[in-house]
Amino acid sequence: MSTLTYKAAYFNEFITDVNDIKVGEVTAPVELQPNQVRIEVRAASINPVDWKRAKGYVEAFFPTTFPSLIGYDVSGVVVAVGSEVTKFKVGDEIYGNLDAKTSTGSIAEYAVSNEDVLWHKPTSLSFAEAAGLGIAARTAHQALLRAEAGPGKSVFVNAGAGGVGNFVIQFAKNLFKVEKIATTVSTNKVDLAKSLGAIEVVDYTKNDLIKVLKPEYDIAIDNLADIKPVDILKPKNTPRSKFITLVDPGLFEVHESKLKDLEIDHEFFILNSSLKSFDGAINELLDAGKLQVPIDSTHKFTEQGVRNALARLADGHAAGKIIIIVKN
Numbered sequence: 107m108s109t110l111t112y113k114a115a116y117f118n119e120f121i122t123d124v125n126d127i128k129v130g131e132v133t134a135p136v137e138l139q140p141n142q143v144r145i146e147v148r149a150a151s152i153n154p155v156d157w158k159r160a161k162g163y164v165e166a167f168f169p170t171t172f173p174s175l176i177g178y179d180v181s182g183v184v185v186a187v188g189s190e191v192t193k194f195k196v197g198d199e200i201y202g203n204l205d206a207k208t209s210t211g212s213i214a215e216y217a218v219s220n221e222d223v224l225w226h227k228p229t230s231l232s233f234a235e236a237a238g239l240g241i242a243a244r245t246a247h248q249a250l251l252r253a254e255a256g257p258g259k260s261v262f263v264n265a266g267a268g269g270v271g272n273f274v275i276q277f278a279k280n281l282f283k284v285e286k287i288a289t290t291v292s293t294n295k296v297d298l299a300k301s302l303g304a305i306e307v308v309d310y311t312k313n314d315l316i317k318v319l320k321p322e323y324d325i326a327i328d329n330l331a332d333i334k335p336v337d338i339l340k341p342k343n344t345p346r347s348k349f350i351t352l353v354d355p356g357l358f359e360v361h362e363s364k365l366k367d368l369e370i371d372h373e374f375f376i377l378n379s380s381l382k383s384f385d386g387a388i389n390e391l392l393d394a395g396k397l398q399v400p401i402d403s404t405h406k407f408t409e410q411g412v413r414n415a416l417a418r419l420a421d422g423h424a425a426g427k428i429i430i431i432v433k434n
């Protein structure tokens with residue numbers, strides 16, 4: 107079996123400190139499965155799941171073997187295709203998020219992915235921006251689909267300047283065409299949230315969301331393991347209001363009896379990375395200038411650069427996506 111040696115970010119055991127992440131040479135088989143493509147990576151973005159996985163917190167969902175490469179979100183250029191790949195050819199510019207089960211890590215010179223979770227990169231988007239459209243954007247999109255967002259509905263999302271929250275606001279406004287969007291952010295992110303399309307923006311450092319917002323929302327999407335948004339949902343609504351949390355409900359008390367009394371549907375939603383529901387509509391929004399990828403910071407593809415990026419993520423206060431530029 108012939109192999110390829112390349113530079114990648116990885117960890118050798120579950121870690122507690124970003125300084126335990128390494129960047130060095132790894133080796134992988136050259137052969138591709140029939141539906142896989144090899145990508146020469148240009149940029150990667152990171153998500154809380156990368157850090158949670160490196161700490162061993164998501165073993166129940168994504169079992170790890172060591173050494174484990176890190177990163178799911180990717181943009182780059184296709185350099186090889188498997189025998190049954192139909193969507194791409196060598197030279198195509200792509201973006202997407204690597205499938206959690208077969209991922210080889212996107213913070214790397216090369217990544218291998220099933221073609222289903224990759225899309226053609228619109229020319230209007232830089233590689234750095236395209237890398238930011240992976241897990242966060244797809245989760246926002248699928249969560250809104252799941253909540254049956256649409257015209258006439260009102261949506262609340264907390265952490266509206268975060269990776270997921272910013273896309274919830276933009277998709278709710280420009281794709282699902284909902285009537286009203288509310289969110290919470292800290293003071294210096296209020297303008298960003300408004301510019302993305304939020305109508306009601308609560309500065310959580312100054313006000314309590316349940317004191318400012320009325321119980322007039324159909325959908326609440328929770329990024330923070332916070333039960334409070336339930337109190338701004340319409341009780342006993344038809345169709346029933348939806349509380350969708352993206353954070354493991356084991357981390358907080360969900361108050362099932364209260365939700366039952368208020369007749370509010372509750373769900374812990376997890377991105378289905380193999381779902382093909384993220385395609386032309388997104389590219390149309392991008393081309394029409396109705397979807398931006400807010401970038402919090404860009405980092406170099408060096409050991410220190412990757413550690414800095416993870417430290418920024420772990421800090422929990424990013425405005426938009428954290429990007430690692432793998433190749434200019």
Ligand SMILES: NC(=O)c1ccc[n+]([C@@H]2O[C@H](COP(=O)([O-])OP(=O)(O)OC[C@H]3O[C@@H](n4cnc5c(N)ncnc54)[C@H](OP(=O)(O)O)[C@@H]3O)[C@@H](O)[C@H]2O)c1
Pocket residue numbers: 153154155241242245264265266267268269270271290291292293295310329330351352353375376377419422423424425426
């Ligand atoms: N279930 C799934 O499939 C799925 C998929 C993707 C993500 N997730 C989870 O969803 C969560 C959010 O992910 P993400 O990528 O959006 O994270 P992120 O980008 O790291 O979120 C950072 C944002 O959270 C905001 N924030 C922190 N505390 C806040 C508070 N008390 N009130 C309002 N905003 C607050 C920060 O704003 P300030 O600086 O203003 O505080 C910052 O903008 C993570 O736990 C992630 O693991 C789950």
